[in-house]
Amino acid sequence: MTLSVAAVLAESAARRPDHPAITLGREQVTYRDLWLRARRYASVLAAQGIRPGDRVALLLPNGLAFPPAYFAVLALGAVVVPVHALLRAPEIEYVLRDSAARVLVCAGPLLAEGRKGAEVAGVPLLTVDAPEEREAPRLDLLAERAEPVAGYAQCEPGDLAVVLYTSGTTGRPKGAMLTHLNITMNVGVGMLSPFDFRPEDVLLGCLPLFHTFGQICGMLTCFRAGAAMVLMERFDGPGALELMAAHGCTVFMGVPTMYLALLDAAARDPRRPPLDRAFSGGSALPVTVLQEFRETFGCEIYEGYGLTETSPSVCYNQRAWPCRPGTVGKPLWGVTVEIARAELEGRIELLPVGEVGEIVIRGHGVMAGYLGRPEATAEVLVDGWFRSGDLGVKDADGYLSVVDRKKDLVLRGGYNVYPREVEEVLVHHPAIAEVAVVGVPHARHGEEVCAVVRARPGAEPGAELGAEIVAWSRQRLAAYKYPRLVEFVDAFPLGPSGKVLKRELAARFGGGGGPETRRPDVRRPELR
Template identity: 70%
Template sequence: MTVSLATVLAESAHRRPDHAALVLDGRRITYHELWRDARRYAAVLRGHGLGPGARIALLLPNTAHFPLAYFGVLALGAVAVPVNPLLRAEEIAHVLRDSAAAALICAATELGEGAEAADATGTPLFTVAVEREGGAPRLDVLAGRAEPIAAEVQREPGDLAVVLYTSGTTGRPKGAMLTHRNLVTNVATTMLSPFAFQARDVLLGCLPLSHTFGQICGMSTCFRAGATLVLMPRFDGPRALDLMVRERCTLMMGVPTMYLALLAAARSDPRRPPLDRVFSGGAALPVAVLEEIRATFGCPVYEGYGLTETSPVVAYNQPAWPTRPGTVGRPIRGVDVAIARAEVEGRIELLPAGEVGEVVIRGHNVMAGYLNRPEATAEVIVDGWFRSGDLGRLDADGYLSIVDRKKDLILRGGYNVYPREVEEVLTRHPAIAQVAVVGLPHERHGQEVCAFVLVRPGIRADAVLAEEIVAWARTRLAAYKYPRRVEFLHAFPLGPGGKVLKRELLSRSGR
């Protein structure tokens, strides 16, 4: 049996050649054009000596060059190594060295950092969308004159398709090795459920394509269905709302910070797109925000859960089952989820329904391991289960609730405090737009609960409001849970997938 993730695009190009695959700045690119030009990219790379198994890094923003290069690399039988465009040269160089990248494809907007990293590591460089002549080979220009390769190179199911680097919340980022089997199966499964994609759907592509949520759940699943992806180079609430209205988007995938910005835009813009459903992931979506999205846009909101290491989808609320706000739904087909004792290492001890422990996963979606990290792989893949590092519980019907990250748990005076639970309560305060709760060192209690807050427009953030929030929380949370300290921010530090970087909040606290 052979397989290729490139068939996600190839098959839709055969079925729907004249249908719009991609919309960007008003330009429409059909499936035939996108697949033809991706194979042209592959022809140029092959002409430079690159072939099956070569790891090719992509330092590209949300433009048409990303899917062209991505599927061109896959069509060649090579391995795509997407790189977050926000990284600096030293961080990019780490990815190039660690992945043993045979080449780097870099856009003009990232050329300064990318070229510096390529020089430092001796990695051959290709550029796209660069106006000046000379320098590195211009992949897009050369592709315009190239004859496309005839068809995608087939690979074995266990061969690597993509290496995705984790955000590196602790230590250097690690490369999660995802196989063709991992990704083809996850895309085919989630296209049907939870995402229920149909060829008529129009998806707002506001998530970064370098990240697993935008790349696999968004772009790849959309292309597998033969639907249309309306791409945004950079997310902005008012622009997203306008784009969805103009392009008549039926579907959106985003992280909570995006939905908060979209709701803010909707308060001053009465227009509404014909959204049929929206999906949230990447971080916890407060139930109050879910309810506001549903009321504002008149469509169901489905929250789910996944990780880079699980290709990525693990579980989701979905149209086929009753939605339970506050949960991330049930596992997708072919994936098992259980709860294990978090404090036990080296083996898996499963817990019964209703108890809190570490979320563990097994199935077709679990990565082949961390690149060059056998010890790190052995730590997280135990007895056939992947240890997620997230704390959760399963109810009697199999719905999964994510309580928090293991490392974010606050231990105050001997009691466990789960930040997400506190955040859910605080989000309902009328002055609070967004909140993140962390534990700060404390001499007497071990840790103290601190809430970092963004206030709603027109609200004055001062000591009086901080005291009011503390008093308000005291009446709604147990004595050991409510925050004794409130700090106000103008913006949260965000990672590449839109998650709040709590480690940076800790450093900002001065503790």
């Protein structure tokens, strides 16, 4: 049996050659033209010595170069290594060395860091959309004169297709090895359910293509269906609403911060796109946002759960069964999800329905392992299960609720406090636009619950509002759960997928905060 992720584009180009694949600004690229560009890029890469199994790193933002470069690598049977577009030179060097990349394809605007990283790592550089330079040939210009490769190389299902680097919040980033089978199965299953992609759909491609959500759930699933993607170079709420209205977008995929930005934009812009469905992932979406989005856009948000290491989709709310806000739905076809005792190391002990524990997963999406890290692989691939590091609970109907990250758990006075549970209560406060709950060191209780808040327009951040939030939450949460500390920010630090970086918040406010810190007077926290 042979298999290739490159078939996702090649087959749609054969079936729907004249249908738009990508629209960016005023430029529109059909499936025929996109596959032709990819095959020409592949010809240039082959001339540079790229062979099956070689790793090719892509330092490319959302743009017209990413899809053809991505599929060019796959067409040669080589392995794509997407690089986060905001990395600095030492971080780029690390990814290049760790992945043993044979070449780096870098966009012109990212050359300042990309070139330095490539030089230190000793990796040849190809550019796109950049001034032509002797030491950095332009892949896109060379491709214009290249004879396209005939088709795509045949691969075995277990051959590597993509290496995606995790965020590295617990250390140096690790490369999750995804096979052709991992990705094609996740795309094929996800296209039918939960995403329900049809050829006439139009997706707003606003998620970063170098990240698993935007790349696999978005780009690949859209292309597999032969649908159209309206690409957005960088997300902002007003711009996204304008594009969706102008192009008649029917599908939106985003992370919670994007939904909040869209709702803010919709309060000032009366235009509404013909959205049929929206999908959220990356982190927990408050139920209040689900409700407000439905009222504003007349469209259901289906919240789901996935990880880089699972290619990525695991569970989703979907049209196949009733949507349950506050849960991430049921497992995808071919995927099994259970709850295991979190504190056990080296073995899996499954827990009964209704008990909180670590989410463990098995199925077609589970990665082959971490590149070059057998010990780290052995820690997470146990008894045929992938240990997610997330805490969750399943109900009697099989719906999964993600309680929190194991590492985000706040241990206050011996009691477990799950930040997401506290956040779900706090978002109902009329002055809170967005909130992240973290644990900060405390001499008596070990950790104290701290709410980091972005206030709604018109609310005045400060000690008075902080004290009000503490008093308000005390009436609605158990004594060990409600936040004694409230901090205010204008914006949250975000990771590549738009996820709030809670460890940065904990580090920032755990040491007393900076000059912008505003604490209510809670010097005498009570236990009752």
